[in-house]
Amino acid sequence: MCKMKELVALLLVAVQIKNVKPVIHTLKYIRTASSRIPNFPEYLEVGYIDGVQITHYDSKSRKYRPKQDWMNKITAKDPHYWDRNTHISLGNQQTYKASIEILQERFNQTGGVHMIQRMSGCEWDDETGEVDGWEHFSYDGEDFILFDLKGLRWIAVKPQAVITKQKWDKLDDYKQLKKYYFTEECPSYLKKHLSNGRDFLMRTELPRISLLQKTSRSPVTCHATGFYPREATLFWKKDGEELFEDVEMSETLPNHDGTFQTTTDLKAVDANAKYECVFQLAGVPEDVVVPLDHAKILSNERIEAEERRKTGVAVGIPLAFLALTLAIIVVKCRKADYTLAATSEQSSSESAPEAASPTAETPLAEPAPE
Structure with missing residues (x-):
């Protein structure tokens, strides 16, 4: 009997551990160079950790700056961090300006508005300790060339990128440097930033969830906003099973206060079925479940009818x-x-000459x- 109780207890613990969703943290940098775009800097760098902007540089200010107060903690052990990165960004600014001119020649372009963008970063699984990294370049909004970390090679997406691929593939030291950055240096900085901004970055905030609908014939939208961290899942269930048909997911977008929002649309509703909108947040074992109740849907028609009634x-x-x-x-x-x-009448019947x-x-x- 005791063994049975112990087995049940272990099973419950295992289920709880399985339900706890690990958090994959990311450190990402986006570098953008452009030409002839009004009111937009020729060169811009922004850094993000778990979707929250932490650094900023542009060709107008020419300064690498923190976007979060706790980012200044890094100078306690690295006092030249901001000056060093300002110097690096100044060099990148010149390099990317020249790169636009090179790509214009390869694409036989003589002028106009053009943009080159580099996205790079790394991720770290706080449960398994696994790390990964990525880097890819785009030109005028389309993929151009990317780095394959596992194969230590460059992949040309456009024919015009083949020249770059052949050149960079021959630079073995350059590829090893990339490998070191993505597997060692980038994860190291990621962990430092997480430690410095722990109170802000390691928090969890559950969302406010609303059911929305434009008209009675429109899809039913489940809208979740105000949640943190970014790693979250929002989906529909039908009769207890996750629904994959007649649904449409949207991307996760940032809010101005550092939280995030996302939506999922239910395109068709079976009157005889039971629907639920389910929200799952990384690091939180419990799901947030909102049953589909037509009386609680916020819709334009209902709001207008309520306004008319009022x-x-x-x-x-x-x-x-x-x-x-x-x-x-x-x-x-x-x-x-x-x-x-x-x-x-009474006055007229009296003898007094004056009326009362x-x-x-x-x-x-x-x-x-x-």
């Missing part, structure tokens, strides 16, 4: 009050007229309701 009630009450007021005035006026008439003053007060009109 308007009708708001107008109806003053009109009823005004009608009642007028009725009271009419009754009082008739009463006054009757009193005045009676008094007049009326004994009833003239009713005062009440102010109209505002």
Whole structure:
């Protein structure tokens, strides 16, 4: 009997461990060089950790700056961090400007608006300790060339990138340097930033979830906003099973306060089925489940109908009050007229030459309701 209890206890622990979702942290940098874009810097660098911007550099300020206060903690052990990265960014600015000119020649372009972008970074699984990295370049919004970390090789996506691939593949030291950065240096900085910004980055915030619908014939949207971290899943269930058909997922977007939002649309609803919108947040074992209740859906039609109802009630009450007021005035006026008439008859029957003053007060009109 004791062994059975121990087995059940171990099973429950195993289930709980399985339900705890590991968090994969990311450190990402985006470098963008452009030409002839009004009100946009020629060169821009931004850094993100777990989707939160932490650094910024642009060709106008020419300074590498922190975007979070806790990022300044890194200078305690690395006092030249910001100056060093400013110097690196200044060099990148010149390199990427020249790269645009080279690519314009390869694509036979003589002018116009153009943009080259490099996205690179690494990720770290806080449960398994595994790390990975990536780097790819795009030109005018389309993939150009990317680095294969496992194969230590470059992959040309465009024919115009073959020249670059052949050149970079011959640089063995360069490829080894890339490998070291993505597997050692980048994860090291990722962990340092996580440690310095632990209170901010390691927190969890559950979302506010709403059911939305434009019209009764539109898809039902489940909208989750205000959650953190970014790693989250939002999906529909039908009769207890995850639904893959007639649904559409959207990307996760940042909010201004450092949290995130996302949506999923349910395109078709079976009146005989039970639907649930399910939200799962990395690092949180419990799911947030919102049943599909048509009475709780916020829709344009329902809001407009509610506004019309409120308007009708708001107008109806003053009109009823005004009608009642007028009725009271009419009754009082008739009463006054009757009193005045009676008094007049009484005065005419007396011998006194002067008419008596009326004994009833003239009713005062009440102010109209505002």
